[in-house]
Amino acid sequence: MLAFLIILPLILTYAVFILWAERKVAAFVQDRMGPMEVGYYGLGQSFADLFKLLQKEDIVPINADRKLFKMAPIVIFTAIFAGFATLPISTDIIGSKLNIGVFYILTIISLDVVGLIMAGWGSGSKYPLFGALRAVAQIVSYEIPLTMSVLCVVMICQSMDLQQIGLQQGIWINDQVGFFTEKNYLFGIKSLGIDVTEVGGFLTWNVFRSPVLFFAFVIFFISSLAEANRAPFDIPEAESELVSGFHTEYSGFRFAILFLGEYAMMLLLCFLASILFLGSWNTPFPNMGIIKLSDWTSGAPGTILGNVWGFFWLFLKALVLIFLQILARWTYPRLRVDQLMYLCWKVLIPISIVLIFACAVWRLWMI
Amino acid sequence: MREKEQTYFQIIFTGFSSLFEGLGLTFKHLRQATQKRSPIGVENKEYFQQDTGIVTTEYPYEAIPVPDNGRYRLNNEIDDCIVCDLCAKICPVNCIDIVPIKSPEEIGKTSDGTTKRIYAATFDIDMAKCCYCGLCTTVCPTECLTMTKTFDFSEYDVRNMNYHFTDLNPEQAQERKLIYEEFDKEKQRLKTEAANKKVEENKISDSSLVENVVVKKPAFKPVMKTPPKTEEKKEELNNPSESTEDKKELPKAKPVFKPIIKPTPKKDDQD
Numbered sequence: 001m002l003a004f005l006i007i008l009p010l011i012l013t014y015a016v017f018i019l020w021a022e023r024k025v026a027a028f029v030q031d032r033m034g035p036m037e038v039g040y041y042g043l044g045q046s047f048a049d050l051f052k053l054l055q056k057e058d059i060v061p062i063n064a065d066r067k068l069f070k071m072a073p074i075v076i077f078t079a080i081f082a083g084f085a086t087l088p089i090s091t092d093i094i095g096s097k098l099n100i101g102v103f104y105i106l107t108i109i110s111l112d113v114v115g116l117i118m119a120g121w122g123s124g125s126k127y128p129l130f131g132a133l134r135a136v137a138q139i140v141s142y143e144i145p146l147t148m149s150v151l152c153v154v155m156i157c158q159s160m161d162l163q164q165i166g167l168q169q170g171i172w173i174n175d176q177v178g179f180f181t182e183k184n185y186l187f188g189i190k191s192l193g194i195d196v197t198e199v200g201g202f203l204t205w206n207v208f209r210s211p212v213l214f215f216a217f218v219i220f221f222i223s224s225l226a227e228a229n230r231a232p233f234d235i236p237e238a239e240s241e242l243v244s245g246f247h248t249e250y251s252g253f254r255f256a257i258l259f260l261g262e263y264a265m266m267l268l269l270c271f272l273a274s275i276l277f278l279g280s281w282n283t284p285f286p287n288m289g290i291i292k293l294s295d296w297t298s299g300a301p302g303t304i305l306g307n308v309w310g311f312f313w314l315f316l317k318a319l320v321l322i323f324l325q326i327l328a329r330w331t332y333p334r335l336r337v338d339q340l341m342y343l344c345w346k347v348l349i350p351i352s353i354v355l356i357f358a359c360a361v362w363r364l365w366m367i
Numbered sequence: 368m369r370e371k372e373q374t375y376f377q378i379i380f381t382g383f384s385s386l387f388e389g390l391g392l393t394f395k396h397l398r399q400a401t402q403k404r405s406p407i408g409v410e411n412k413e414y415f416q417q418d419t420g421i422v423t424t425e426y427p428y429e430a431i432p433v434p435d436n437g438r439y440r441l442n443n444e445i446d447d448c449i450v451c452d453l454c455a456k457i458c459p460v461n462c463i464d465i466v467p468i469k470s471p472e473e474i475g476k477t478s479d480g481t482t483k484r485i486y487a488a489t490f491d492i493d494m495a496k497c498c499y500c501g502l503c504t505t506v507c508p509t510e511c512l513t514m515t516k517t518f519d520f521s522e523y524d525v526r527n528m529n530y531h532f533t534d535l536n537p538e539q540a541q542e543r544k545l546i547y548e549e550f551d552k553e554k555q556r557l558k559t560e561a562a563n564k565k566v567e568e569n570k571i572s573d574s575s576l577v578e579n580v581v582v583k584k585p586a587f588k589p590v591m592k593t594p595p596k597t598e599e600k601k602e603e604l605n606n607p608s609e610s611t612e613d614k615k616e617l618p619k620a621k622p623v624f625k626p627i628i629k630p631t632p633k634k635d636d637q638d
Contacts, residue, residue, distance in 0.1 A: 332386070347379060
């Protein structure tokens with residue numbers, strides 16, 4: 001319940017500010033100013049846009065399949081919002097502490113595709129249909145490398161519990177019952193003999209704990225861009241050719257919900273990336289001798305301080321990834337359909353298969 | 368076209384390296400977004416030299432300075448205006464509308480010392496019509512009509528583009544007009560009086576001039592008389608053979624064509 005009360009306002013405020021941030025970053029990259037009129041430095045721009053959307057007429061096209069059309073935004077947002085249920089947002093605050101959290105998130109996010117098809121088909125217009133078909137083709141394809149890269153983490157961590165995966169990547173690894181003897185070694189190589197269990201920081205993050213996972217992280221990041229329909233994988237909602245794809249026909253509050261769903265998806269995947277690869281809620285600073293940066297910038301799970309630090313670090317990591325996504329959007333041109341499929345089927349999937357094998361070997365021989 | 372066929376791994380490698388190159392470029396621009404140049408005019412040598420930083424000019428809050436010889440909104444300094452009407456005459460689009468009122472005495476002096484003798488009851492410049500040629504400012508003898516640096520003066524109603532420069536309100540203008548008319552009448556009266564005096568003086572000296580003066584008065588009348596004369600001439604042209612008796616009947620028939628035909632047999636009979 002607490003997680004729900006935190007996550008829903010979090011998503012809403014995040015969406016408002018990320019819209020502003022996206023426009024600002026876009027402007028700065030292109031040597032412009034971005035929104036400057038509404039509020040200080042244009043901060044109120046998103047609120048103004050939101051109020052404009054809420055005042056708008058709710059239009060259902062005459063050719064639309066009314067039921068599908070009206071249901072689609074609900075399905076899309078629900079599917080994405082449900083994904084937050086097993087997402088730990090700090091050391092203790094988690095909606096549902098499922099021991100198959102990773103599995104649950106991956107499956108519930110896939111429901112998003114159903115919503116997209118409903119929106120695209122229900123609109124009864126050609127651009128949304130094209131957009132939806134492209135979106136589905138893309139998301140279904142990219143779900144494979146995404147899942148495989150997640151599988152690498154699961155194999156290394158030997159757990160599907162997101163909280164457990166987070167716990168392993170820091171100095172509090174032995175804080176939980178049953179993990180007294182667990183040790184982290186530098187780059188996960190036991191034979192090097194450098195014990196970093198008490199050092200913590202970024203050295204115990206999954207991307208460092210097992211260097212194979214760094215490549216898995218790259219694959220995860222690329223596929224998450226495609227999953228969230230973000231540029232350069234935004235052919236489903238290509239503004240310039242499809243007039244924003246499946247949400248062309250939506251207006252007013254429904255459009256706002258679709259938009260919110262899109263940005264919530266971004267946040268969810270960035271949260272997931274930071275939990276799986278970037279040390280979850282653990283601090284990035286290591287303990288160095290008497291300078292115990294790691295201890296100072298985090299708290300033990302279960303304490304209020306631990307939760308505050310945990311939320312801070314996790315959210316910060318997610319925001320950094322989101323910033324990277326935004327920067328990527330304003331840097332790279334959109335991929336063609338054939339390039340998109342080439343990248344997925346001929347590059348990402350073979351590499352992720354190799355990575356799974358490498359992770360298996362790593363787990364057996366190194367750790 | 369690729370120069371050399373790349374292998375699978377080369378494609379991936381070049382792909383990644385170019386991705387990072389692109390990201391570096393955009394990130395460079397992002398960092399430079401803190402820099403911003405204050406607006407400089409086009410006459411400045413550095414105007415085209417901007418390589419870094421934000422290029423936006425936030426117009427209503429800051430503006431690129433306009434050149435000194437720019438031609439924008441007209442302004443008339445009515446205190447310096449002698450209402451010579453030169454600007455209105457030279458204007459190619461007739462956007463200047465001046466209604467002058469003469470003044471019996473000197474009104475004052477302009478700042479360059481020219482004497483003002485005419486009020487402007489109306490001095491309107493319709494900037495909506497103006498073609499910004501600047502001719503009016505060049506002909507202005509007192510340099511009271513100038514082009515200012517104001518270029519942003521759009522209006523919702525086009526009628527608001529008509530600028531009124533007169534310093535007189537309608538009542539004042541009417542008053543001034545009456546004063547001048549009074550003065551003019553007085554002047555005319557004085558003139559005629561003077562003329563009469565002269566006449567009286569001349570009567571004593573020369574009688575032939577008196578006749579001339581008397582003759583001058585009815586001189587206007589002949590103009591009034593001329594139209595009937597021409598009518599008569601026309602009739603004569605139509606019926607050159609008509610006698611004086613027929614002439615009396617004819618005026619009735621003149622407006623229509625038929626009556627002209629009717630008398631013809633008469634003519635034959637008479638002939």
